[in-house]
Amino acid sequence: MSGQLMAVDRGLPVIQVTGVSCVFGGLRAVDDVSFSAPAGRITGLIGPNGAGKSTTLGVVAGSVRPAAGSVLYKGRDITSWPSYRRARQGLVRTFQMRGEFDHLTLLENLLVAAPGQLGEKARWLAVPGKRWRSQERALVEKARELLERFELSEREDAYASELSGGQRRLMELARALMADPSALLLDEPMAGVNPTLGRRLGEHLLELARSGLAIILVEHELRLIEQVCDHVVAMAQGRVIAEGTMAALREQAEVVDAYIVG
Amino acid sequence: MSSAWQFYVATLLVYAFVYIIAVTGLNLQFGVTGIYNFAFIMFQACGAYTTAVLTLGRSTKSFQHFILGYSLPFPIPLIASGLVSGALGLVVGALTVRRLRADYLAIVMLVVSLIATALTTDATGLFNGAQGLALIPQPFASITSSTIAYNWLYVGFAGLVCVGTCLAVRRVIGSPLGRALRAVRENDAAASALGKNVTALRLGMFAAGGCIAGLSGSVLVGFIQVWSPSSWLYGETFVLFTALVVGGAASNLGPVVGAVIVPVGLAEGTRYLPQIGAPTLVPSLEWIVIGVMLLLFLWFWPGGIVPERKRKFPQTEPRKTASHILVELPNDGLQPGAVPVREATRR
Numbered sequence: 001m002s003g004q005l006m007a008v009d010r011g012l013p014v015i016q017v018t019g020v021s022c023v024f025g026g027l028r029a030v031d032d033v034s035f036s037a038p039a040g041r042i043t044g045l046i047g048p049n050g051a052g053k054s055t056t057l058g059v060v061a062g063s064v065r066p067a068a069g070s071v072l073y074k075g076r077d078i079t080s081w082p083s084y085r086r087a088r089q090g091l092v093r094t095f096q097m098r099g100e101f102d103h104l105t106l107l108e109n110l111l112v113a114a115p116g117q118l119g120e121k122a123r124w125l126a127v128p129g130k131r132w133r134s135q136e137r138a139l140v141e142k143a144r145e146l147l148e149r150f151e152l153s154e155r156e157d158a159y160a161s162e163l164s165g166g167q168r169r170l171m172e173l174a175r176a177l178m179a180d181p182s183a184l185l186l187d188e189p190m191a192g193v194n195p196t197l198g199r200r201l202g203e204h205l206l207e208l209a210r211s212g213l214a215i216i217l218v219e220h221e222l223r224l225i226e227q228v229c230d231h232v233v234a235m236a237q238g239r240v241i242a243e244g245t246m247a248a249l250r251e252q253a254e255v256v257d258a259y260i261v262g
Numbered sequence: 263m264s265s266a267w268q269f270y271v272a273t274l275l276v277y278a279f280v281y282i283i284a285v286t287g288l289n290l291q292f293g294v295t296g297i298y299n300f301a302f303i304m305f306q307a308c309g310a311y312t313t314a315v316l317t318l319g320r321s322t323k324s325f326q327h328f329i330l331g332y333s334l335p336f337p338i339p340l341i342a343s344g345l346v347s348g349a350l351g352l353v354v355g356a357l358t359v360r361r362l363r364a365d366y367l368a369i370v371m372l373v374v375s376l377i378a379t380a381l382t383t384d385a386t387g388l389f390n391g392a393q394g395l396a397l398i399p400q401p402f403a404s405i406t407s408s409t410i411a412y413n414w415l416y417v418g419f420a421g422l423v424c425v426g427t428c429l430a431v432r433r434v435i436g437s438p439l440g441r442a443l444r445a446v447r448e449n450d451a452a453a454s455a456l457g458k459n460v461t462a463l464r465l466g467m468f469a470a471g472g473c474i475a476g477l478s479g480s481v482l483v484g485f486i487q488v489w490s491p492s493s494w495l496y497g498e499t500f501v502l503f504t505a506l507v508v509g510g511a512a513s514n515l516g517p518v519v520g521a522v523i524v525p526v527g528l529a530e531g532t533r534y535l536p537q538i539g540a541p542t543l544v545p546s547l548e549w550i551v552i553g554v555m556l557l558l559f560l561w562f563w564p565g566g567i568v569p570e571r572k573r574k575f576p577q578t579e580p581r582k583t584a585s586h587i588l589v590e591l592p593n594d595g596l597q598p599g600a601v602p603v604r605e606a607t608r609r
Contacts, residue, residue, distance in 0.1 A: 063455070084457050084458055084459045087456055087457035088457040095452060099449070100448075100449065101445045101452065103570070104444060104445065105574070112441055112442060112445040117438045117442075118438075120442050121439070125437050125439060179456055
């Protein structure tokens with residue numbers, strides 16, 4: 001499935017969000033938001049607390065149902081799809097906090113994410129068979145390679161609850177890659193990460209974008225946004241207030257008022 | 263062994279096997295998947311009633327009133343009990359797991375259990391109301407006329423069902439399916455975001471656990487030959503939960519250890535106590551002891567006696583060194599020439 005990374009044309013919108021609104025009670029958390037995320041680009045989503053960034057990400061990931069608007073993924077309308085179905089198609093998210101399976105080992109956390117596991121199906125377990133076991137061995141190898149890549153191999157057998165905050169973020173990224181994604185939705189991957197690890201995380205993200213992934217990055221930490229995002233969508237009070245490169249956004253007084261200074 | 267002792271030991275073994283089957287089913291639901299099914303005993307009762315009405319014969323020829331009334335030969339009632347209880351699990355699950363999260367589900371299931379008892383008691387045409395069903399036929403009565411021999415035969419049968427159940431559940435727990443279920447238990451939102459259909463997995467375990475509970479009910483009722491609403495009051499569910507927590511949830515051996523210690527050991531252990539106070543005092547104290555045990559274990563020993571095992575995967579081939587990875591992934595942020603940690607520790 002990792003071949004699908006190659007199949008994605010760069011520049012084509014993998015994710016297209018059009019006119020999305022979310023209403024919680026009387027609160028319009030997201031108001032007519034539109035933007036797109038092409039393959040090979042890291043699209044930043046910034047804004048002050050309560051701007052609706054995470055909710056917007058939830059709409060794309062399928063955990064929040066929008067009151068209006070649509071989400072297109074690789075040209076298909078996925079607005080009504082449940083999140084597991086989106087994930088199976090390669091649209092994978094990480095969480096702002098508590099995204100781990102605490103009482104599973106690091107390696108198991110990654111293995112859970114592998115798509116199309118025969119051993120998850122009762123009909124394969126009911127018969128004595130070697131097929132799912134050999135698939136499992138291949139997945140363990142793949143997971144170990146990802147752990148090597150993120151320098152987590154030493155902690156392979158540690159429970160996720162025993163990892164440091166930074167290691168958890170790396171683990172979530174590795175786990176998302178285990179799912180053979182063509183798009184990644186990252187919700188504040190820098191939370192609780194020290195600057196050194198943060199820079200490395202940024203380099204990982206750039207590398208992933210270069211390999212053809214569409215990445216949407218919700219982040220508070222503007223240093224990471226500046227480091228990796230070619231295109232930034234600025235939100236405030238549920239609306240998109242500006243869009244462009246980070247340098248261009250800094251020029252705009254509205255964004256500066258809403259976020260960068262305040 | 264005198265025949266009285268043989269009778270006692272055989273009875274004890276049948277009870278132990280029945281409890282092990284039930285706790286194993288609960289382990290699949292609660293231990294592995296994290297479903298708080300506080301109506302678990304209802305599924306055992308469903309299996310027991312199914313076996314009863316499929317073996318008792320026509321209700322019109324009987325002093326008791328009940329639905330269906332067939333005289334089906336073994337093993338049809340046993341299989342039917344599993345299927346009907348599994349189907350009940352699907353129905354109850356479909357109405358609840360999609361909408362409710364852990365603690366709310368627990369409350370609703372507790373209420374479902376109470377409603378089911380009240381319904382069976384008051385709808386006397388269903389399973390003869392509060393009197394319950396008696397003289398339920400023994401499945402292997404035609405094989406031997408000796409009570410002792412029959413009991414030992416039944417021990418063997420219950421043991422077979424028990425071993426079969428344990429092996430099946432063990433296979434699930436050790437498989438990628440078991441891993442997905444544990445992922446659902448740990449964090450359902452993350453599991454869903456990684457492509458797991460959480461609702462389907464929970465529903466499946468509602469059905470599988472219900473089916474196993476139904477089997478345990480069928481095995482039990484074929485032995486004791488009576489079943490009534492007082493056999494499955496909601497408190498019995500907590501006996502099973504206590505057994506699972508004490509033994510160790512999500513492990514393979516935990517349900518066995520827990521079932522032997524809590525329902526069987528505790529009930530038999532107190533049997534030999536001299537009578538203290540009123541005759542009902544000791545049985546009542548048993549409930550208190552079970553409650554205290556549950557609290558103490560949750561507080562001081564939450565993993566139980568046989569805790570969930572950490573799953574480690576064998577190294578299948580010599581690890582690629584990190585320098586090999588560097589060649590493969592030149593832009594992963596490592597400085598060329600940096601000494602990988604493992605290399606350094608090996609030197």
